[in-house]
Amino acid sequence: MSDAARIRRSSRESTVGLVVAAGLVVALVTLPIWDPERTLQTPLVVVLIYLSLAQMWNLLAGFAGLISIGQQMFVGIGVYSLLTLAEDRGIDPYLSVALAGLVAAVLSIPVALFAFRLKGGYFAIGTWVIAEVVRLLVLESDSLAGGDVRSLTRASLGGYSRDARDDITYWLAVGLAVGATAIVVLVLRSRLGLGLRAVRDDEGGARGVGVDVTRTRLVVWVIAAFWTGATGAVILLNSPSARADSAFSVLRWTALVIFIAVIGGVGSTTGPILGVLVYWFIDEQLAEADTWRFIILGTVAAAMAVVAPKGIYGLIQRWRPVQFFPVRRRLVIPEEPS
């Protein structure tokens, strides 16, 4: 008998969690069939977009120690890539979503070259500066016409009917949110994720055992840029007009996203899901008062960071430790024969 110790990542809850998650995904994908009035579908697009952004920010800040306040740069790059590819070049808009992610991923590499020289809080402000630079360059650019409102016209949206477009945008949002969650789970289960957590816990120690810290961080940075850029493109599909100031808005695409992740729980895969539910609930209570949304969510998030740094998920863990996603490694040692 091989009685060697083994590493297990799944648990009873995580099996239940996966079944529940699979059920949720099926429900989300089939929603247009049993919600013909779109009472749930329309608000869900925004909620799912925020889940996608929050998972990516959480991957960077919660696992890779890259606390970025510049993610709006990749949203904006996604928006303007879609405009350029679909509107100006006539490429299929849905293919352009993936290409927009690719543009963001490529541009994220030179950004990292500068930003990775800074650490902690200074990295945060540094990414913010670079996002401002990109916003100003877009504003200045004649070919992007960043100073004006630009929209996707019917011609560039091709032969799709309005209903079909709404459904496709919704499914893309589902794909982004589910995909973002899956990416985080897969990254954490991989060798890369093991390295990330080693770096997070003890950077020097991780270097000592041979983790290439910069490379590990760069890979995660590029993944998050790709997904955030593609999400930016879907944001444009959902409200087909944009100007540079809204496409590169730090409040909308980074501050709200951070608040969602922090309220739910930074550093866990479940956290952003819980956070986006809180966001959805609060947003439903407020008619259109944008400022109050920021004041309430900002206050809650700042208070959470002091009293409950692991968010709602952390509070649940304190009460009863459960693990819904099979990402944590546990050592299973067979009992000694007595």
Added chain:
Amino acid sequence: MSWANAAVQGVLLGGLFALFATGLSLSFGVMRFVNLAHGDLAILAAYLAVSTTAALNVNPFVSLLVVVPVMAAGGYVLQRFVFDRTIGPDPLPAILVTFGLGVVIQNALLEHYSADSRGLDAGAIEDRSIRLTDGIAVGWLPLLTLVTAVAVLIGLQVMLSRTRAGRAFRATADDPDTARLMGIDDRGVHSRVMAISFATVALAGVFLGIRGTFGPAEGTAVLLFGFEAVVIGGLGSLWGTLVGGIILGLAQALGNQVDVRYDLLSGVLFGHLLFLVVLAFRPQGLFGQRGRT
């Protein structure tokens, strides 16, 4: 001639940026604390001055007597009861708290004062200037701003090097654990540093308000310019902060001379680009030591 004039105005503008940066530099230097609400606090101080001048019917410079102590007290209390709880090896809680605070301040100002631009009217000083040559004139107000920045930095330097409190600041900065063993109340030091930081940024905010108009969203620019001045000058060096502010002011003023599509933005863009160049080629800044980032 206009280039020379732009250079002079840039140096003067640098005084304002140095004031933005002083508090950031000090709190990072002593306790490795990065306050992302710094810029929004400057704008909050400017609005406080708007309300104070209106309520007491005084000159904005007189309102400093109210605004600066109120802000300093706010900084002391916030550090004592909120910020200090986030200081630790993980930078995330401090970033989240201060970033959240900044967003809340900005939106609360928007809610209370509306999005309209405001200004602080300091009277005749705003228009007076000293004519150096035909094309170059030095405004009293920008000159006063620069002189104030230099005076604040000299005052801080003297305090740090000559006084007992300053010695405690430096000891806490160098080695907080040993400082504590020597009987220094490091939490008290943190609160005093934050009070000074808030006082300087309040001063900066009021000068900004007198200089031109401002709105609730302007805090971002104050934070980014202040941060750039700190990094260009070198982390942990107060005089570097002054030089960093002046270099940034020069870059923005000279950048404005270059003709691009949106005139108002180009100077800001040039300032950002200069910052990135410094980051790429001299990440420790002009006066910083290696390994202190």
